[in-house]
Amino acid sequence: MGWSNERILVTGGAGFLGSHLVDGLLAAGAKVRVLDNLHGGTLENLSHVHAEIEWLEGDVRDAVIVRRAAAGCAVIFHLAANASVPDSVSDPVYDFETNVTGTFHVLRAALEAGCRRIVFTSSAAVYGPPLRTPVDEAHPLEPISPYGGTKLAAERLLAAHARTFGIEVASARVFNTYGPRQRRYVASDLLVKLRRDPKHLEVLGDGSQRRDYCYVSDTVEALMLLARVPAPEPIAVNIAGGGTISIRDLVARILALLDLSGTEVIYGLPSWKGDIDVLWGDIARIRGIGFEPRVTLDDGLGRLIRWFEALHGPIGR
Ligand SMILES: NC(=O)c1ccc[n+]([C@@H]2O[C@H](COP(=O)([O-])OP(=O)(O)OC[C@H]3O[C@@H](n4cnc5c(N)ncnc54)[C@H](O)[C@@H]3O)[C@@H](O)[C@H]2O)c1
Numbered sequence: 001m002g003w004s005n006e007r008i009l010v011t012g013g014a015g016f017l018g019s020h021l022v023d024g025l026l027a028a029g030a031k032v033r034v035l036d037n038l039h040g041g042t043l044e045n046l047s048h049v050h051a052e053i054e055w056l057e058g059d060v061r062d063a064v065i066v067r068r069a070a071a072g073c074a075v076i077f078h079l080a081a082n083a084s085v086p087d088s089v090s091d092p093v094y095d096f097e098t099n100v101t102g103t104f105h106v107l108r109a110a111l112e113a114g115c116r117r118i119v120f121t122s123s124a125a126v127y128g129p130p131l132r133t134p135v136d137e138a139h140p141l142e143p144i145s146p147y148g149g150t151k152l153a154a155e156r157l158l159a160a161h162a163r164t165f166g167i168e169v170a171s172a173r174v175f176n177t178y179g180p181r182q183r184r185y186v187a188s189d190l191l192v193k194l195r196r197d198p199k200h201l202e203v204l205g206d207g208s209q210r211r212d213y214c215y216v217s218d219t220v221e222a223l224m225l226l227a228r229v230p231a232p233e234p235i236a237v238n239i240a241g242g243g244t245i246s247i248r249d250l251v252a253r254i255l256a257l258l259d260l261s262g263t264e265v266i267y268g269l270p271s272w273k274g275d276i277d278v279l280w281g282d283i284a285r286i287r288g289i290g291f292e293p294r295v296t297l298d299d300g301l302g303r304l305i306r307w308f309e310a311l312h313g314p315i316g317r
Helices: 015-025 043-052 061-072 085-090 092-112 145-163 186-196 216-226 245-259 285-288 298-312
Strands: 007-011 031-036 054-058 077-079 115-122 168-174 174-177 200-204 213-215 235-239 264-269
Touching: 007 061, 015 031, 015 043, 015 216, 031 285, 054 061, 061 092, 077 092, 085 092, 085 145, 085 235, 092 115, 092 145, 115 145, 115 216, 145 168, 168 216, 174 186, 174 216, 174 298, 186 200, 186 298, 200 245, 213 216, 213 285, 213 298, 216 235, 235 285, 245 264, 245 298
Parallel strands: 007 031, 007 077, 031 054, 077 115, 115 168, 168 235, 174 213, 200 264
Antiparallel strands: none
């Protein structure tokens, strides 16, 4: 289905995932407007498309600018958020105001502007520690971090308003997306540390934690599908790679891709509060909508490494 006659708002579009979504939407022919306060994102992520988008620097905590941003848009991809569990622990107020109040502003502005649909990036954090794996969408929702709590509150707020006022809502419960332009989280953190010292690598936790990685272009494809699938009722859908890898194995893959054989890996640095040991998503529902992850972990990590080295210089060579 084409996007060429629609104006689309991407909140958080200067961030890692948002900037790739902007690329995907522009490639599909959409007219794209971006609202971002550059809290975690950067204009560098959009420098290659700056002339093609409508750029609005502003904060989702400000209802007036959100109303301006939503005007005339058919679909809103709402990604603007505190996207970090540790930051939600150190600053729960910013986390709440952005993730909950900000989402409320987006919702009200969307209703006022007559938008057709909101696609919201929720998170695997809404589930809390898994009672069974892989985690499907019917799994109990018991978040253990402020971030998981605000994402769940936002999901519920959107769904309740969708049922009351009729706007369509799709919540994407994103697991671990990775790729170029990601400046934090496990894979990128490991590269930062290895660039500093390729001989020693300190890793959080004991390495047994498991993650479910999905390459960023695959996640973008899934988000774009969620803008189109029939959703007379609000829907919540996992976006993940559908497999799981231990941090220990991830470290080994990254070292192999970098040709680093003599690196001493030291496990046991304390992990952060709110961290979940096992993230593994059941992707049957998004597969049923037509999604299939395409980029393998080795291929995706290779692309992340090439981007990182082009920006920061070679690692260990
Ligand atoms: N990357 C992942 O693996 C992952 C996993 C689960 C959920 N998500 C969700 O996907 C979305 C994008 O995540 P990301 O990894 O690209 O993070 P990111 O930090 O790169 O992107 C978030 C963007 O939101 C912007 N932002 C923050 N506060 C804002 C505010 N008050 N007003 C306007 N803009 C604001 C930031 O500047 C940034 O550009 C987030 O909603 C995040 O919670 C991501």
